[in-house]
Amino acid sequence: MRFYTVAEVAAELAATEEKVRGWIAECRLLAITGPDGEPRIPAQALIANKQAAGLLPPAAPLIPQDAWEAFAQGEGYSDPIEGGRVQTPDDPEPAA
Numbered sequence: 001m002r003f004y005t006v007a008e009v010a011a012e013l014a015a016t017e018e019k020v021r022g023w024i025a026e027c028r029l030l031a032i033t034g035p036d037g038e039p040r041i042p043a044q045a046l047i048a049n050k051q052a053a054g055l056l057p058p059a060a061p062l063i064p065q066d067a068w069e070a071f072a073q074g075e076g077y078s079d080p081i082e083g084g085r086v087q088t089p090d091d092p093e094p095a096a
Contacts, residue, residue: 003032003040012046013053023049 009029010017021039023029030045050056 002043003034004043004046006039006041009041009046013050013055 004012006017006020006024009015010020013020020029020041024031024039024041029041029049031039031041034040047056051058
């Protein structure tokens with residue numbers, strides 16, 4: 001996983017380092033403490049922040065909504081990529 005420094009995130013978001021540190025302090029931007037004691041921002045946190053700000057399109061769902069609803073109702077669903085049926089917990093036999 002890639003981690004960014006405060007300076008890298010500030011440059012990416014056209015903000016000051018103080019502003020980025022403020023977002024971290026306010027828990028508006030996820031960060032961990034690096035080995036040098038400085039905050040490190042995971043790439044996924046930067047992407048999520050950019051999506052929330054409208055700088056990137058929102059992430060597409062991994063499972064289409066209709067398939068998720070069918071699965072939630074115990075119906076399983078057909079994976080359009082694999083062409084197979086995903087097994088549900090109530091299935092009497094394993095899916096092929």
